[in-house]
Amino acid sequence: MEITPSADAPDFALSPDPPIRSRRVAVLRLVRTALSGLVWFAIVVILLGVGAAAGSTAVWATDAKVPPQVAAFLRRTGVAMPVRAVQVEQAPVKSGLYDRELVTGIYDRASPSIVEITTSRGERRGSGSGVLISPNGTVLTNYHVVRDATSIEVTLLDHTRLVATMLGRDPQDDIAFLRLEDAPPSLQTLTLGDSDELRPGELAIAIGNPIGLDRSISVGVISGLGRTLRDGDRPMRHIIQTDATLNPGNSGGALLNAAGEVIGITNAIERAAGRTGFGGIGYAVPSSSVKRFADRLLAGEHIRHAWLGISGQDVTPSAARELGVTVSRGVAIGSVVGVGPAARAGLRKGDVITAVDRAPVETMDAFGAYLDRRYRPGDRVTLTISRGSETIETMATLEPWPEGDMAP
Template structure:
């Protein structure tokens, strides 16, 4: 019996097929090899007006003291992007190409091409750049499903931080649905993927990958200072839809109510109500508290007041402003959206019709 087992064992070893070379590398290297050909560097140039020479703000004292100073200077910028189609569409951040007079795209194989910005959406910080017609040999990235993510999943960031091309960093998905307003950005509407994979200046617009090498997000910002090590990416499911609209020249419409909101919890409400100087009593439950109603907005027309607590929208519970914003973002302009509101001890149902988001108004 021992002899037979030895023969079988030896035969098993002899019949093993040699592993391909790439199998010697880990899953990160394999994921990078799959997507790296789609990652590009984006170099930009823009004209910037010097202080004191902005249109309508020219300072005659500067002319008198310093003579004919140049009214502007050229400013260079750099970021990353990812090819999402074989016909030359590159997805990147709006802040990478915003105001650029020239956009140069360097492909993974070293080719440098002039790109044209075909559409931008500042509210989601997304932009689409098109490469020249007829560009051959383009290898678009495979796009994943950001709805399948869970905290603890692998996250691989690709890009060109600090001009260091083809940089790879590894981490995990630290959190999901991180509202960008909690990071101090009130002019954006985004729920971000948080990761501890290192993201640095120049990574913006590059892809965040899962362990299979599929794009699950677009790197967009990093928390500097005491919060160092926190990076954030735009979920690819959102970016995919916005990119499709931008590529076809269709304006990206964001529904808007005209509310400024703050989160309210039952404990916060109790603390507020126990103050003898409180001007009004708040409902002691979670919700989105109306801090301000913008004049002439859909919210004003629907009759919302400061101090109202929104607890549901479109039959979905609202525990925080992010919940309401998610419902509003998924609603249709002009179609009635039912809000359930607590005003003191009174419960109200208020139908509201979202309008297109005006410029520089991304809340509510």
């Protein structure tokens, strides 16, 4: 930036007591002088402000007239004396979180790997998003996007439409793998990142097809980790929360980190009662859940998660008084499915689970997440139960979650 003062700027000093007939001229000179001083003062303020805020360097040229009052002010403030023009060199400025070059670069690399998915269920049609994860045409999406579909069609970047079939599915984690039929060679793909390394506040970029607007991008942050959502009574665990804008059609799309890696598959939004549209809270299935069963899903398996067959609530000191239990932490059983694993192990409504595998139980979410991560259907788990004044240790054989929503 270059600021060039007028070459004929007048001095501030005026001759005293001008003649009557010259007063108009004197007034005009006074106005000119005041304006000139204001201009110089503004220049100095700007220079001081820019220098302080951006770490800029002022480089002055030669031979310009500076009012003495301005010169004195500059000397007092320690600013170099200007003599003709100023050139300010500013360091590159990034607006905090948002880095335009980074985000646009990620979009350019990632968006060709985002596909649109169209499904038919009889006369009903639906749409969503998917992510190409292998050059031979494997697509990762949400299970709910393709659930019960009688036909699945995938649209690529160049508008090519291909038929897809389901490979494997994990309904509880809301994950499905599709295979494209007659896929062109060397499709551009995205890499799965490590969602376990995420921290709240990190950059989050969502790309998908909201309401049919193909390959739309929104930018936000990771707002929270380890959330639990419920599809009916069936929990989805370890969910990522983000404020990147999501809308219907984003389901199955990519949530990317600052390296352009897929760290989540966007699958849900939170809506306040009586409101429509995005309210600032969106969710994504973490890439760690995808990786956990990836080999089995690619082999065409239907993933079933371990199920105990209870509902419960956290026990805190205040809840313990209300429930009339003698322990101050654990999970108080609210209901037991009559034909489930917990019932077969002798658990009852009102029991408090205080430990699993002899490790303390603090919350229902933590207890459920532990069973989900550590066990498969058919495995046996050791539970410690508080019942009245008794402490009981029992073994339960876990079963697959029922296909319907009959049980917690």
